[in-house]
Amino acid sequence: MTAHDAVQDMATPLVSVLIPAFNHERYVLRCLDSVLEDPYPAKELIVIDDGSTDRTGARIADWVATHCMDIPIEYVQREHRGIAATLNELAARANGEFLRPGASDDYLLPGGLAAQVDYLLAHPRKVVVIGDSVVVDRDGHKLHDSGMCDLHGADKSLYRTDDGIRRAVIRQWAIGGPVALIRRCALDTADRWSEGLRIEDWDLFLRLAARGVLGFIDVHVCAYRLHDANASRTRHTGARIANLAESRHVAMLRTGLFEEPYRTLLRAQSHYIDAKISFLERRPWPLLRHLAAYLALAARARLPPAGPHAEGT
Structure with a gap:
């Protein structure tokens, strides 16, 4: 290694791309390919097959055998434990300074990793930065240019200040797809995913927003895929009620983290x-x-x- 290479390595933090995979045999190869396609040079890939019952695990194993010399890869197959437990295990296995949680039915967009790393390097007080997504269908055809605006009706201007981010996370959780880059040091302490939750991300981002450590860049960093099996978009009434009941529990649980007026606003959201x-x-x-x-x-x-799009989760 030359001196120039050493300086370049020091200036390019390692990003660990974390993929929890479960029953996505149709989509997982596109997800994995997208990690290689992103030009960010310092990255590793960690994948856990969370007890898939289809051919997801076999497809990942074949892909790893083909690409194991292209990028550092760790691949684990085990019994089903759920998304939050899998994300926590992935984070524990990671070596990177920054963690990029993914999803095995979505895929990264080139340039997203570099844009998010640059933001966190320029904003040392921020622990997590989120971006936007494009929305695609099961075949990869674009449905919407912006997951935040077109799918969730978000006001992106709110995400430009700590005050606005708190309001947006409480009232209009508008994150479509895995769009966050996280400092590993945050997950070394208390900011891990709460295991046992069906939809785990709102709880994590409420905790981050309460501390004012959540940032935003208006960059498309991933493609969020809509298909029949999206857990958060089920049309089954019983499942929707269960998801909402969990969200209400999270809202009540996290109220004490906020000062006014956000505490009152979160209480309002629980009634909503x-x-x-x-x-x-x-x-x-x-x-x-x-x-x-x-x-x-x-x-x-x-x-x-709240407007007609305010879902709170």
Whole structure:
């Protein structure tokens, strides 16, 4: 190694790309190929097959055998433990200064890693930076230019200040796909994924937003794939109620992390979630009661009421 190479290596932090894989045999090869296609030079790939029952594991194994000389790779197959436990295990196995959690049905977009690393290097107080995504269908055809705006109706201007990020994370969680780059040192302490949750990301980002350590860049860093098996977009009423009930629990659990007016706003959001549960359960009086509580608390927080796209999770 030349002196120039050594300086370049020191200036290029290692990024660990973390892929939890489960029953995505149709999509996983595109995901893995995208890691190689991103031109960022200092990266490793860590993949865990979380007990897939289809051919996901075999496809990953074949890909690893083909590309094991192209990039440092660690591949683990084990029984099913769930997404949060798998992400925590991936993070524990990582060697990089920065961690890039992925998803085996989505894929990275070239240039995203460098843009996010540059942001965190320039903003040492920030622990995580999120970007935007394009939205594609099961065949990879583009559906939307912006996961945040077109899929979730987000106001991107909110994400440019700590105050706006807190408001956005509480009221309009608009992150489509795996778009975060995380400092590994954050996960060495308390900011790990809460195991046992169905939709684990809102809980993590509430904790980050409360501390003011979450940043944003308006760059498309991944392609988020919509298909019939997206856990967070199920049309099954029972599953939707279960997801909402979990979100309500998370909202109540994390209220104490925030100062005012965000604490009151999160309490308002818990009533908004309860209103949606009551609607799905066809209970009109609890629906009206929770909507009234939501509006009263939102007014007390001196913030405008949520728009039609505000899901809170």
